[in-house]
Amino acid sequence: MLAQLTITNFAIVKFLELDLQSGMTCITGETGAGKSIAIDALGLCLGERAEASMVRPGCDKTEISARFLLSGNPAARGWLTSNELAGDEPDECIVRRVVSAEGRSRSYINGVPVPLAQLKSLGQWLVNVHGQHAHQLLLRPDYQLSLLDAYAGHTLLLDEVRQHYQLWRQLQNELARLRAEQQQREARRQLLEYQVQELDEFALQPGEFEAIEEEHQRLANGTELLQECGSCIDLLYENDDTTIAGLLQTAVNKAESLVGMDNRLTPVLDMLNEALIRVEESHSELRGYLDRLELDPELFNELEARLSRAISLARKHHVKPAELATHHQSLAEELARIGSDEARLENMQVELDAARSAFMTSADALSQSRQRHAEALCGKVSESMRELAMPQGHFVIEVAPDRSQNLSPLGIDRIEFMVTTNPGQPLQPLGKVVSGGELSRISLALVVITAQRMATPTLIFDEVDVGISGPTAAVVGRLLRQLGESTQVLVVTHLPQVAGNGHQHMVVSKHTDGQTTETHMQPLAQQDRLQELARLLGGDHITDNTLANARELLAQ
CATH class of the missing domain: 3.40.50.300 (P-loop containing nucleotide triphosphate hydrolases)
Structure with missing residues (x-):
């Protein structure tokens, strides 16, 4: 409170x-x-x-x-x-x-x-506030329904109906979307089938283009590689006249003599020895590389053809050649999704019918609850009307389920508050019968009766x-x-x-x-209260x- x-x-x-x-x-x-x-x-x-x-x-x-x-x-x-x-x-x-x-x-x-x-x-x-114009709301069907539901207190039923309705509408929207997109999806599927088949036949693997490009570059420069490696080997070790290794060995010999005269030059000797070892290792690596180097014209032609095909397909698909394999995978996944959507479309009607059936079952239970509580509420309101200077007043709530048209998150019911205030007068909708004063009294009776069952303190x-x-x-x-x-x-x-x-x-x-x-x-x-009441009087x-x-x- x-x-x-x-x-x-x-x-x-x-x-x-x-x-x-x-x-x-x-x-x-x-x-x-x-x-x-x-x-x-x-x-x-x-x-x-x-x-x-x-x-x-x-x-x-x-x-x-x-x-x-x-x-x-x-x-x-x-x-x-x-x-x-x-x-x-x-x-x-x-x-x-x-x-x-x-x-x-x-x-x-x-x-x-x-x-x-x-x-x-x-x-x-x-807090729940009821203003001086609240009785005007009583003429609105949605407010009438909310009053009846507040009195009935069937919150769990309302939640269940709302959830089933939302699922049913969600499936309806999804089905409508799938059907609307079906023609467009079919055209896209045909294009994708052609593209994916073409890329499947080429079957470029992730990272393969870079590897092909690297091997192609090596083979394209094979003759120059042979010549330059041989020249480098000669300079390092195998020239008949002068080699880097020979010159370094001479320098090592001289440095050894110098260290014998002044050991502070030992670091120089160590560096020259290290340089000589590096030259020998470089010669060994180059000799091994040259022995393994093979120039295969047939392999070169195969690589060149595959490289050209990859570049051509990449240009066709508006991607970089290195991205072609990833693009291929993306197209295949899209094609699979389209197939999944078609399969979903074939099975959706069964799922939609089940969702509607579940909604109707819950809505029927809610409607029955409303009808039970409407009967009890009518008796209490009629009794209050008689207390509120409408001695012949009779109040009825018509709950009319409509399973074909009136489907909503609140169920299937159309609600109408009916009333008669005079003997011999038939029941008629609230707004057609009562005066403003009578309407405010009926509204007040309803609010008081329903408020007793609400959780608001x-x-x-x-x-x-x-x-x-x-x-x-x-x-x-x-x-x-x-x-x-x-x-x-x-x-x-x-x-x-x-x-x-x-x-x-x-x-x-x-x-x-x-x-x-x-x-x-x-x-x-x-x-003081006595004085205030006297003033009001x-x-x-x-x-x-x-x-x-x-x-x-x-x-x-």
Whole structure:
């Protein structure tokens, strides 16, 4: 439940801190005092749209925070845990919203910055607001369906139907795509079959082009390699006149003599010996290479032909020759996917029929649940209508399954709220029969009845009693008080019969000094509450009679 609401610089509120209790809390005040301002601030705190005009004139920001107690609210606790936003106190949650004078806003849950979507998602488990125009929603089939589902509480059935529907629609979309692409896919398949067959016949392997290119380069320069290797061998070791090895050996001999005269030249001798060893090794390597070097004209021609074919195919496929093998593999994989899509297309109708059948089975079960709960809800609403000054009122919910047309994530049902308020009058759709006052009373009855079965721990009724007066107002007050016995209820009202039923009472007042305006809200003690009820009954002129009527309301 909502335990505390703190508002700073919001509209005409400079600072307001409310400590709230369980049960039914009534909020009253003079017209224009801003009775709904705390409700508006709470809505902003829980994710409603922010505007710069919400910031009190002359201030740089507005800040609203709400503290909720979560004992008895496993849904909210589970949401916080799954989103890793649980605070240090597991039975408490603090939500905060800051809006700048430029209209930018920041949101926090238990001190952690969060996107606005998360704030809204959490809010649905904390507070449910019913505004003064909520009864107009009652004429909409989707709202009628949501009320019936809220009363029935068959969340698991709804989730099951939604999942089956989404799978069925996903398969429908996939089938439509495969069919639409079938002609294009066939043309692509024919091209790919030709291309892949051509590349299969050539069968270039990964890395093969580079190896062919390297071998071709070697064979193309074979004669020059023979000549230059022979010349290098002669220079190193095998020339009849002068060789590098011979010159180095002479230098080694001289260095040995020098070391005998001065051993500080030993490093020079070592380097010359090392150079001589390197020359001998180089000669040996070159001699071995020359002995193994073979010039094979036939192999050269084969390599040249394969190299030319690879370059030609690469140009044809608009890739580099070194990428041809990878491109071949890519085309083969695409061809396999097209074959897989065709096989998928052949088998999809069976899968689609199975998905539709599963959806229909779940939707039928949901429809039966709706029909059972609709019957129970109709009896309760009809009884409430009679209590709310419609003695001949009769309320019926028509649940009409339509297995051919009305398929949706919510099932197969078309819902119609039917009502009659006068003897002999047939049942007709709600919007064609009732007046505005009757509609608001029926809406209120439905909200109170369904709210008793909902998990939201805090319910807010913002002037939902507009158009109600006299004995009917007293019944509304008793209904709301009864709801407050099990749920925290906040009621913004102008009716003394409703306000008198509250467990707590708060009054809103507006003050101005001619320059600025401030709204205040404060809880009322018993004597102050008596005065406020008397004001609601008789206006500003309070008499002994209005005080007596106020006492009677409180006594009831």
